[in-house]
Amino acid sequence: MRKLYSGLAWTVSGAVVVQAAAIAFAFGGMLNLIAEGGVVDKALLESFQAAGVGEMGFLVHGLVGGVLIPLVAVALLVVSFFVRVRGAKLWAAITLGLVVLQVTLGFSIVGSPYLGIIHGANALAIVVAGAVAALRVRRARRTEAASPEEATSDAVSA
DSSP, rough: OOHHHHHHHHHHHHHHHHHHHHHHHEEEEEEEHHHOOOOOOOHHHTTTTOOOSSSHHHHHHHHHIIOOOOOOHHHHHHHTTTTTTHHHHHHHHHHHHHHHHHHHHHTTTOOOOOOOHHHHHHHHHHHHHHHHHHHHHHHHHHHHHHHHHHHHHHHHHH
């Protein structure tokens, strides 16, 4: 279960990196289109006819952030109840809470673009929370290897 927990935590962090790359690709493509005299409007984005200018980045960003990361964060919280590591539930809950905030901010940006500042900063917080969750399991594994009798008593008391 610890490996699954760790894998899910790293998946959340890695998926946020994929999202950052996807949105950078999307906006880079849009800026390129504009620099060449093109016009970006709602009709262009809805038509999916701007091939090669990065609109696929918007799709990847939306799917990964709106579907994949929330599902993995919920799975992380569920798995945390079966992992005998101090703080596993706490860090899984923190990660899920940040993901819920992120999704809410993502859908709210249309009405208030300044929320994008918090959206970007919160993405970094999700990466950190996922990494901390994964690294705590690794540290617990090392502690058990160093002194199995102490780790067993800690796991039982947690």
